[in-house]
Amino acid sequence: MTSSLTTIDLKIEGMDCGHCISTVEKAVHALPGIEEVKVSLSDNNAIISFDAALTSQDAIVEAVEDAGYDVPR
Template identity: 40%
Template sequence: MAQIQLNVKGMDCGHCKTAVTNALEELDGVTSANVSVENGTADAEYDDSKVTFDQMKEAIEDQGYDVVA
């Protein structure tokens, strides 16, 4: 399993945390996601043979948030 920390902009409440967590965990290959609104981060554990950074980024952006490097 691989791990990644994504910097997510635009989160400011519990709904934001739930939306980003669900977006990541619904992807095939993501086994867990831990989102921190306070830090503006989303930590994910995933199988890099099943899911890519770009797929995770797109899933989060589809919820209305920005992923920055």
């Protein structure tokens, strides 16, 4: 089985505390195929590794936005 692991650096606006970090991490980890999520408050971003065969960047963006944060496009 070949893994189609993809890593994206997603800008996220609206995070201002540790609770925001865990909210974003929990929202993204709820998706299938998520391998790793590293959210940085100081950089206002998340570096996310995922299996592109199981989820998409659009689904990740939607999960972050549904959690209450903005993802500039």
